[in-house]
Amino acid sequence: MKYSPIKGLSRTLLAAALLGTGIISCNTNQNQNVKYATINDVPDKEPEVIEAVLTTPPMVPPPITRKNPAKVIVRLEVTEVVKEIAEGVNYTFWTFGGSVPGKFIRIRQNDDVEFHLMNHPDSKNPHNIDLHAVTGPGGGANASFTAPGHETVFNFKALNPGLYVYHCATAPVGMHIANGMYGLILVEPEGGLPPVDKEYYVMQGDFYTKGKFGEAGLQPFDMEKALDEHPTYVLFNGSVGALTGDNALTAKTGERVRLFVGNGGPSLISSFHAIGEIFDKVYPEGGLNINNNVQTTLIPAGGAAIAEFKVEVPGSLILVDHSLFRTFNKGAMAMLKVEGQENKEVFAGQTSSKIYLPEGANAQEMPSAVKPVASVANNLEQRVNLGKAVYAQNCQACHQAEGQGIAGAFPPLAKSDYLNADVSRAIGVVAHGLEGQIKVNGQVYNSTMPKIKLSDEEIANVLTYVYNNWGNKGGEVTTKDVARIKTTIVH
Amino acid sequence: MIPGLKLLTAFLLVGICSSLQAQKTIPAGMQPIKGGSFVPLYGGDTIPLEVNDFLLDQYPVTNSDYKAFIEANPQWKKSAVKKIFADAGYLRSWPSDVVTGPEEEKIANSPVTNVSWFAAKAYCECQGKRLPTVKEWEYAALASDKKANASGDAAFYQQSLDWYSQPNPKYLPPVNSSFRNYYGVYGMIGLVWEWTLDYNSSLLVGESRANSSLDRQLFCGAGASGAKDVENYVAFMRYAFRSSLKANYTVANLGFRCAKDVKTEKPIQ
Numbered sequence: 001m002k003y004s005p006i007k008g009l010s011r012t013l014l015a016a017a018l019l020g021t022g023i024i025s026c027n028t029n030q031n032q033n034v035k036y037a038t039i040n041d042v043p044d045k046e047p048e049v050i051e052a053v054l055t056t057p058p059m060v061p062p063p064i065t066r067k068n069p070a071k072v073i074v075r076l077e078v079t080e081v082v083k084e085i086a087e088g089v090n091y092t093f094w095t096f097g098g099s100v101p102g103k104f105i106r107i108r109q110n111d112d113v114e115f116h117l118m119n120h121p122d123s124k125n126p127h128n129i130d131l132h133a134v135t136g137p138g139g140g141a142n143a144s145f146t147a148p149g150h151e152t153v154f155n156f157k158a159l160n161p162g163l164y165v166y167h168c169a170t171a172p173v174g175m176h177i178a179n180g181m182y183g184l185i186l187v188e189p190e191g192g193l194p195p196v197d198k199e200y201y202v203m204q205g206d207f208y209t210k211g212k213f214g215e216a217g218l219q220p221f222d223m224e225k226a227l228d229e230h231p232t233y234v235l236f237n238g239s240v241g242a243l244t245g246d247n248a249l250t251a252k253t254g255e256r257v258r259l260f261v262g263n264g265g266p267s268l269i270s271s272f273h274a275i276g277e278i279f280d281k282v283y284p285e286g287g288l289n290i291n292n293n294v295q296t297t298l299i300p301a302g303g304a305a306i307a308e309f310k311v312e313v314p315g316s317l318i319l320v321d322h323s324l325f326r327t328f329n330k331g332a333m334a335m336l337k338v339e340g341q342e343n344k345e346v347f348a349g350q351t352s353s354k355i356y357l358p359e360g361a362n363a364q365e366m367p368s369a370v371k372p373v374a375s376v377a378n379n380l381e382q383r384v385n386l387g388k389a390v391y392a393q394n395c396q397a398c399h400q401a402e403g404q405g406i407a408g409a410f411p412p413l414a415k416s417d418y419l420n421a422d423v424s425r426a427i428g429v430v431a432h433g434l435e436g437q438i439k440v441n442g443q444v445y446n447s448t449m450p451k452i453k454l455s456d457e458e459i460a461n462v463l464t465y466v467y468n469n470w471g472n473k474g475g476e477v478t479t480k481d482v483a484r485i486k487t488t489i490v491h
Numbered sequence: 492m493i494p495g496l497k498l499l500t501a502f503l504l505v506g507i508c509s510s511l512q513a514q515k516t517i518p519a520g521m522q523p524i525k526g527g528s529f530v531p532l533y534g535g536d537t538i539p540l541e542v543n544d545f546l547l548d549q550y551p552v553t554n555s556d557y558k559a560f561i562e563a564n565p566q567w568k569k570s571a572v573k574k575i576f577a578d579a580g581y582l583r584s585w586p587s588d589v590v591t592g593p594e595e596e597k598i599a600n601s602p603v604t605n606v607s608w609f610a611a612k613a614y615c616e617c618q619g620k621r622l623p624t625v626k627e628w629e630y631a632a633l634a635s636d637k638k639a640n641a642s643g644d645a646a647f648y649q650q651s652l653d654w655y656s657q658p659n660p661k662y663l664p665p666v667n668s669s670f671r672n673y674y675g676v677y678g679m680i681g682l683v684w685e686w687t688l689d690y691n692s693s694l695l696v697g698e699s700r701a702n703s704s705l706d707r708q709l710f711c712g713a714g715a716s717g718a719k720d721v722e723n724y725v726a727f728m729r730y731a732f733r734s735s736l737k738a739n740y741t742v743a744n745l746g747f748r749c750a751k752d753v754k755t756e757k758p759i760q
Contacts (some may be wrong), residue, residue, distance in 0.1 A: 082658050092656045121580065121743045122659050124684075125728060126735030147735040148742045149580050170735075172727040210649075220656030223649060223724055 047071050047112070054103035057237050058249060060199040060260060061106040064188050069110035076103060077118040078127045078146070078168075078181075085207060085233060086240040086331065088216040093238065094127070094168070094179040100238030101203035101264060102166070102183030107133075109161040109190050114153060115140065121149035126170055131156075132302070133164035133185045141169035161189035163286035163304040165262050174266045178208055178226055180238055182264030184304055189288060196308060197255035202243065202334055203262040204270045204299070204321060206231035213330060229267040234326035236319065236334040243319070243334035251311050253340030258308045259319075265301025271322040272299050272307070274336070276315060281308040296322050311338040313347045354397030355450075377461055380468075380476050387465025390458045395466075398449075403470040409447065411440035414470030423463075423477060424485045430459050431486035456482040518619075521546040521751065522675045524631050529640065531629055532726040542630045547623060548748035550602075550666035550677050551685060552614060554591040557603040560614050561588070567610055576609035580741040592662075600665035602683045602746035608738040611686040615749035622688035623750035625733070629726065632680065634673035642723065651725040654681040659744060680725065686747040690733040 052074045053061045079098050085091040096102025107113060119127050126147045130139035134156045137143075143154035167173075168181035184203060208226040209219035213233060225232060236243055243249060251257050263270045273296040282294040286304035291297075297305050311317070319334040326332040342349075377383035392401075398410040405412035413419055418440040419426055433451035437444060454462070456479045463477040517523060524547050528539035561567050568588040572581055583605045584592050592598045606614075608622075615621050623631070635641035635650075669678035736742075 080658065092658060121583070124655055124659060124744055126732050145735050147732075147737075147740055148744070149583075150578075150740065171731045172724045175724055175728075218656065220649075220653045223652055224645060 049073065051075075052105060052107065054097060054105055055201070056097065056099045056103060057101055057201045057203065058243060060104050060186075060201050063192055063195070063199075064106060064108045065192070066108065069108060069112065071114065072107050072111045073114045073116070074105055074107075075116040075118065076105075076129070077120060078123060079120045080123050080125070082218065084239055085209070085219070085235070086214055089209070089211070089214060090218040091207065091209060092179070092218070092221075094123075094125070094176060094181050096129070096166070096168075096181060096183050100180035100182075100205065101201070101262060102181070104183065104201045104260070105166070105185040106188065107158055107185065108188045108192075109158055111158045111187075112155065113158060114155050115144065116151060116153050117144045117146050118151045119146040119148050123148040125176075127168050127176065127181065128152075128170050129166055130169035131164060131166040131185055133158055133160070133162070133166070133187050135159050138169060139166075145170070158187045161187045161288060163187075163260055163262070163283070163306055165264065165286075165302050165304055167264060167302070174226060175221060175223075177264055177266040178206070179221065180205065180207075180264075182262070184260055184262045186260060193258070193306075196258040198249075198251050198257045199260065200249050200257070200336075201260050202236050202249075202319065203264055204234065204236055204268075204272070204332065205238065205264040206266065206268045207233040207235060209233065226266075231267065231330065234268060234321060234330040234332040236332060240331035245335075248316070248335035248337045250337050250339070253311055253314055253338055253343065256308065256310045257336070258306060260304065260306055261297075261299060262304040263299040263301055267301060268321075268323075268326070269301055270299040270332075271296050272305065273297075273320050273322040274307070274309070275318040275320060277309050277311070277317045279307040279309050282306065311336075313343050314338050314340050352397045355394075355452075376457055380464065383461045383464040383476060384468050385465075386458075387461035387463070390454065390462040391465055394452050394454065395462065403466065405440075407443065408445075411438065411443070411445045413466050413472070415441070415472065417441055419466070420473045423467075423475070423481075424488075426463055427459065427477065427482055427485045430454065430463060431482065456486070459486075517546060518751070520549050522549050523753070524627070524674055524676075525639075527630070527639075529630055529633060529642075531626065532723055532730060540626055540630075542626055544753040545623070545627055546751040546753060547627070547631055547674070547676055548620075548750070549675060551683060551746045551748045552603050552611075553600050553666055554595075554603045555599040557606070557614065558589070558591055560617060564613070564617060567613065572610070574739070576739055577607040578739050578741055580605050580743075581607060581610070583741065583743065594662070597662050600667065601663040602666055602678070604663070604683055604743055604746045605741040606686075606745075606747065607741050608686050608690065608736070611747035612688070614747070618749055620749035620751045622686055622747060624689050625687045627750055628685065628687045629729075631672075631674060631676060632726075632729075634676075634679070636670070636672055639673050648723060648725060651680040655728070663744075683744045683746040684729070684732050684742070686745065687733065690736055691738070 047068065047070045048066075049071045050073070052072050054074070054076065055061050076096050077098075078094070078096060080092060080094050081098060082090050082092050093100050115129070115131075117127070117129055126145060128141045128145040130141040132139055134140045136156055140154050140156060144152050146152045164185050164187065166183050166185050168176040170176050182203065182205065184201060208222045208230075209215070209232045210222045211217065211219045211232075222232070233240065241247065261272055279294040279297065280292065282291045282297045283289065283306035284291050284297060285300070286306065294307070297307060299305050315338055317336040317338065319336065320327040321332040377386050399405050399413050400410070403413035403416075405414075411418065418438060429449065430452070434449045437446040439445075459482045460477045460479045464475075466472060467477065468474050524545050526542045526544040528541050530539050565571060569582045569585055570588050586593060612622055633640045633642055635644060635647045638644070641647040663683065666678055666682070669682040670680055671677050672679055
């Protein structure tokens, strides 16, 4: 039998206190009070007793605001449940609290935790819990070993702050974990974590089913795939699409987001990455060091990380394991939908789409995309309108949207002396490309314009558009003009 | 003093059986298991364990079997059972002392569950039998439908594992519809867990000096440190299950069957 000196000491102190205040009645909650005494300091008053709030993923319990450690009672129920692992595919998950990952537990450093593990009577297996936040043999595994239909209680003191994985550690351990028995426990440091606007709980895990990815029906666990570490599914929060579409995480622009990310494994290491975001802060491995400006953070099996970032622009951030076949073929994808004002300064969206143009080559012929039957202009107005589209697709990338060009690189078309001086030359340039030195509006340009495969109609339209805009001289270039001139003027 | 007396009285009660059966060589409903040797999942080394010839119930004990036992031995009624012999879940699905379930006829031939080790032991003793040992039970469970020893057979392991991928049915199936193995014994896999006589010594197989160095509490990596066949997940699960139990525990899918020594000069062929 173990003897607890703390208990003995507290009991003595309590007895002394009772004598001192003249209370001699035996009818007190003596035993209950004694249990709550702590090692570090014998408090003047007993710590408060709190029932922990546990949340189902992706939600996280509210931050802890109390200034002192408390006695925290955690009640976690183990159930074996059939749920969808993918659309039309069922799997018997073994769970802490009915979900994969299990419920999120949030406590504070130096809290005394009274942990109740209940194993549902319908469970087929005994289960236990190894909390990586526990200092002590098995992380509580031995002390929490629970047959179906029974409940065990064990106590521990949360000495180290950080984000920790918990998991079932009953043999065969790999199988219990592969069936979804893991979750996260956050031990907040004294003073808590800095406030943020949104907190979410995401946990990766790998699954091994007899059938292939997506094969319908109730799929049994496949031991061989598990031993080979070849998962059928790699998932965030226990099912394909658990965090996409209507289930996506949400935030508004300008908000600071904190992700508590765990990796239950049992086999794979996660290269956790948010497509379209840089983690401003990462607490690698769930410890309290901070790494800034992280693109991809490695989360070991049985480990965790905290990732924080401010969402600046609207859109969907895609959370992935950057071992990308897992994302595209095994389900490891989640989404964070950001809504709010555009911020063009941070991200302007697509400003151009152009043909790639290697420098220094001779006038080149670029392949033209297959086009539907081109529209034919019947008058000047139509020609200008059609020319605008040709310009946007073929010319704008270099000569810019307002024909202003780029000084030193691409000559301007707006108020261009070179352009306005000679229409025939302009037709020839567009039809055949141009290489070498020219002078435009007093500036010397020495570069290459490729021959762009345009029809006579398109050349006529785009030139008419250019001549009728940006302070140029106007007029119409016709298809006939192009057909006639392009054969005579060759640069 | 008083608790001690209570305990003594209770133990005396357990020993009382009102229907001791006469012994036959091979009683009806039992199958002979020819002895041999095998290396158990946990043995500390590779020295095979010897198993003598024994007899094993063909089926797990059913609800109707158990009802008959209670009628003859009312101290094992749900309302009368001593709490030190069975926890509050004892015969949980039975609405009363005499009705085995809401739809009694459906489960008459299904395994009785939610019985404690004390109850199972008493039942077997009242039949002139005993609970099988872990060694005997595991030896008999090595058999697939074709082979007496199917260890290392991946397909057999997977077949056994599939049971865990199915949720508990509302009604357990009749015992004679379950998996029949090489010995003609039903339901050794895929039906219910079963009590064994020495269930709580599952990690103490073999000689005692091996035990002192054991820290094989089946948790984390230590669970595999002493295992002989780390691919036999079903056996792992059985050992883990057994070690989670106490003798007064009752569990919704834990039943039992009985065994018996072979008392004849003639060995089993």
